[in-house]
Amino acid sequence: xxxxxxxxxxxGITHGxxxxxxKPTVALDNVSLSIAPxxxxxxxxxxxxxxSTLLFLIGGFQKIQQGTIxxxxxxxSEPGPDRGIVFQNFALFPWKTVIENVRYGLEKKGIKGSExxxxxxxxxxxxxxxxxxxxxxxxxSGGMQQRAAIARTLAxxxxxxxxxEPFGALDAQTRRIMQEELLTIWRGTGKTVVFVTxxxxxxxxxxxxxxxxxxxPGRIKRLVSAEFNRSADPTIHKSPAFNDMVEQVWExxxxxxxxxxxxxx
Amino acid sequence: xxxAAYTYFPLVLLAxxxxxxxxxxxxxxxxxxxxxxxxRALWGLIQSGDLLSNGTASLTRxxxxxVLAVGVGALLGAGMALIPWVYRGIDPIVQIFYPLxxxxxxxxxxxxxxxGDTSKTFLVFLxxxxxxxxxxxxxxxxxxxxxxxxxxxxxxxxxxxxxxxMFPAALPQLLTGLRTALAFMFLLxxxxxxxxxxNGLGYLIGNFGDQGSYPEMFATILVVTALGFLAxxxxxxxxxxxxxWRP
Amino acid sequence: xxxxxxxxxxxxxxxVLLLVWEAVALAGLVKPFLLPAPHAVAGRVWHDLAxxxxxxxxxxxxxxxxxxxxxxxxxxxxAGILIASERWVRWLAEPLISVGFPMPKxxxxxxxxxxxxxxxxxxxxxVCFAAIFAVVAAAEAGTRGVDKxxxxxxxxxxxxxxxxxxxxxxxxxxxxxxxxxxxxxPVSLITAVAAEMLMGGAGLGGAMLAAGNYxxxxxxxxxxxxxxxxxxxxxxGMTALRRHLLRWHAEFNPRG
Numbered sequence: 001x002x003x004x005x006x007x008x009x010x011x012g013i014t015h016g017x018x019x020x021x022x023k024p025t026v027a028l029d030n031v032s033l034s035i036a037p038x039x040x041x042x043x044x045x046x047x048x049x050x051x052s053t054l055l056f057l058i059g060g061f062q063k064i065q066q067g068t069i070x071x072x073x074x075x076x077s078e079p080g081p082d083r084g085i086v087f088q089n090f091a092l093f094p095w096k097t098v099i100e101n102v103r104y105g106l107e108k109k110g111i112k113g114s115e116x117x118x119x120x121x122x123x124x125x126x127x128x129x130x131x132x133x134x135x136x137x138x139x140x141s142g143g144m145q146q147r148a149a150i151a152r153t154l155a156x157x158x159x160x161x162x163x164x165e166p167f168g169a170l171d172a173q174t175r176r177i178m179q180e181e182l183l184t185i186w187r188g189t190g191k192t193v194v195f196v197t198x199x200x201x202x203x204x205x206x207x208x209x210x211x212x213x214x215x216x217p218g219r220i221k222r223l224v225s226a227e228f229n230r231s232a233d234p235t236i237h238k239s240p241a242f243n244d245m246v247e248q249v250w251e252x253x254x255x256x257x258x259x260x261x262x263x264x265x
Numbered sequence: 266x267x268x269a270a271y272t273y274f275p276l277v278l279l280a281x282x283x284x285x286x287x288x289x290x291x292x293x294x295x296x297x298x299x300x301x302x303x304x305r306a307l308w309g310l311i312q313s314g315d316l317l318s319n320g321t322a323s324l325t326r327x328x329x330x331x332v333l334a335v336g337v338g339a340l341l342g343a344g345m346a347l348i349p350w351v352y353r354g355i356d357p358i359v360q361i362f363y364p365l366x367x368x369x370x371x372x373x374x375x376x377x378x379x380x381g382d383t384s385k386t387f388l389v390f391l392x393x394x395x396x397x398x399x400x401x402x403x404x405x406x407x408x409x410x411x412x413x414x415x416x417x418x419x420x421x422x423x424x425x426x427x428x429x430x431m432f433p434a435a436l437p438q439l440l441t442g443l444r445t446a447l448a449f450m451f452l453l454x455x456x457x458x459x460x461x462x463x464n465g466l467g468y469l470i471g472n473f474g475d476q477g478s479y480p481e482m483f484a485t486i487l488v489v490t491a492l493g494f495l496a497x498x499x500x501x502x503x504x505x506x507x508x509x510w511r512p
Numbered sequence: 513x514x515x516x517x518x519x520x521x522x523x524x525x526x527x528v529l530l531l532v533w534e535a536v537a538l539a540g541l542v543k544p545f546l547l548p549a550p551h552a553v554a555g556r557v558w559h560d561l562a563x564x565x566x567x568x569x570x571x572x573x574x575x576x577x578x579x580x581x582x583x584x585x586x587x588x589x590x591a592g593i594l595i596a597s598e599r600w601v602r603w604l605a606e607p608l609i610s611v612g613f614p615m616p617k618x619x620x621x622x623x624x625x626x627x628x629x630x631x632x633x634x635x636x637x638x639v640c641f642a643a644i645f646a647v648v649a650a651a652e653a654g655t656r657g658v659d660k661x662x663x664x665x666x667x668x669x670x671x672x673x674x675x676x677x678x679x680x681x682x683x684x685x686x687x688x689x690x691x692x693x694x695x696x697x698p699v700s701l702i703t704a705v706a707a708e709m710l711m712g713g714a715g716l717g718g719a720m721l722a723a724g725n726y727x728x729x730x731x732x733x734x735x736x737x738x739x740x741x742x743x744x745x746x747x748x749g750m751t752a753l754r755r756h757l758l759r760w761h762a763e764f765n766p767r768g
Binding site for chain 3 (some may be wrong): 272273274275276278279296353354355356357358361362363364365366367368369370371372373375376377447448451452454455456459460466467470471473474479482483485486489490493494496497
Binding site (some may be wrong): 059081087089104138149152 | 661664665675
């Protein structure tokens with residue numbers, strides 16, 4: 001698999017919505033961001049800062065109101081298999097078994113029969129779910145369901161991997177293991193990753209660069225380079241450099257949380 | 266107000282469509298009297314007092330049966346939820362009557378109570394009893410055990426837990442079940458009066474149909490429909506008020 | 513063996529009820545006209561079975577109920593999906609549903625008799641009309657309730673809009689479709705029996721009403737038993753269908 005991948009160019013994105021009751025809200029205000037090919041990029045911020053909205057716009061799930069988003073395939077206008085996505089609630093098809101879920105995207109690409117079977121098995125192996133191919137999602141734990149969802153997305157071999165707080169619903173231990181496995185997979189495939197989270201340590205641990213976002217209107221307040229993700233050292237969490245960085249980023253986020261609270265959110 | 270007009274405007278369209286279909290002869294006026302003719306018949310029924318006397322008779326029987334069913338059903342349902350031996354004694358009996366189509370009880374009440382008010386009231390009671398039992402039972406059983414435990418740890422007695430914690434927590438499901446029972450009430454009210462025809466709105470509908478007084482028949486059907494709708498909306502408004510603590 | 517014993521113990525309240533009923537009837541505490549003894553009722557049921565009377569009446573009632581029910585499903589599910597997917601259809605249909613849902617549909621029977629005559633057609637239309645509201649309402653709620661992220665996942669994997677509808681919306685809303693049908697099936701039976709009572713003739717409802725009019729109380733009670741059995745079989749069949757179609761669903765896979 002190529003190490004080069006494809007980047008993302010985000011320019012002047014402004015996005016608002018009108019809630020059922022209340023006044024119109026600006027979720028994103030003139031956001032521009034350039035994500036390099038093969039970069040692991042984290043969008044970090046308090047709830048309501050528009051980080052998920054930005055991710056959904058890159059995915060093409062919501063209509064872009066103002067600005068442009070460009071990938072190697074051109075301007076983003078609708079969802080496509082070049083941008084795979086993993087959601088917090090897994091969004092597996094509960095009526096399909098694990099392997100049927102993984103095969104779904106392959107079949108959309110026209111890959112069928114024994115080749116689809118082999119590719120699906122390969123990715124199920126990759127996320128350590130072998131032996132559970134025939135299980136229905138509801139028979140699996142949360143961590144296993146998320147592994148299946150990641151396998152399903154990796155199987156269509158997208159250029160870009162979009163992840164919306166994918167480990168947010170998992171317990172602390174599972175979460176840590178999944179983070180390490182995600183990095184291993186990422187180092188092996190060199191895909192561009194955009195990862196939404198509100199967990200500072202998670203962002204610092206995983207990302208090359210972190211966009212620290214502000215709430216209402218959502219803007220990118222700071223861009224931070226972390227780059228702890230290049231080493232496979234399991235004790236990196238304990239290093240002073242790592243902890244300093246977490247403290248530093250937390251200070252930036254805390255300002256935002258305080259401001260958001262002052263605004264009554 | 267504007268919202269309600271917007272929401273219910275399609276009903277006006279339906280009435281217009283009805284008028285046009287009938288007037289234009291797409292469906293003959295014998296089969297479907299025009300809406301305006303039906304309205305005139307309705308006015309006649311109101312003036313003659315037929316509607317009021319029969320409506321009162323229907324609603325009185327239905328309301329008595331319904332209230333009795335809710336009272337008895339709530340007691341039995343609560344007993345089943347809270348006391349194991351009551352559950353063991355009643356549950357199988359509730360279960361075997363579950364698949365029984367309630368309208369099959371009409372001949373039974375006819376044999377037991379004859380043509381009078383009692384037979385129809387008792388039918389409504391029987392028909393609404395089971396949804397009332399199940400709503401109370403399922404509501405109370407569905408209450409999160411931890412709610413009761415936290416109340417106990419805050420110093421509530423067992424009885425207080427039931428009254429102050431379990432009952433409010435069970436209320437949403439209880440009300441949903443009672444809404445079903447309310448629909449059953451109208452259904453059984455009308456069917457019993459259609460079969461055991463002495464008086465009431467169901468009797469009026471059947472009787473006008475037999476006589477060939479179709480505008481009056483349609484007018485009475487509209488009245489029954491409106492009553493069912495208004496009772497349902499009223500019940501929903503009451504539910505929303507009682508459950509205003511919900512998100 | 514122990515399973516069977518436990519099952520019998522669970523059913524013991526029913527046996528007690530039957531015994532008390534038999535004792536009351538034998539002791540002559542209540543007139544047999546009001547409360548025929550269980551053995552008399554059982555005898556009548558047996559007689560109906562042996563003479564083929566039950567098979568005839570039950571199949572007629574089931575025919576009317578099931579044809580009406582299937583029509584209600586075939587029309588109601590697509591209608592519910594359409595109402596959920598098109599704004600203007602929803603605007604048109606919503607007040608009709610909220611008026612029609614709580615309405616005692618049986619009040620329309622004389623109308624259907626006027627329009628469709630006094631034979632099977634009017635009964636079937638009556639059943640369909642009574643059952644369809646529950647089907648439409650559930651289908652609409654199910655379609656609207658499909659998880660947005662599941663739809664987006666499918667789109668991101670390259671599914672077209674038509675694929676998403678067929679491969680995601682339909683299966684995801686299936687539990688709700690079935691719930692609507694599970695509500696509609698007993699309604700269909702209730703309505704079929706009520707329509708038969710009102711219109712007379714063969715069928716479980718007509719037979720019971722005839723028994724009631726001739727003060728034949730064992731006949732009335734036997735009719736109730738027979739109708740219950742038919743209802744039980746229909747409801748059990750529907751539950752089994754649900755279990756089969758939704759074997760992937762959390763409600764049948766306790767670990768989730």
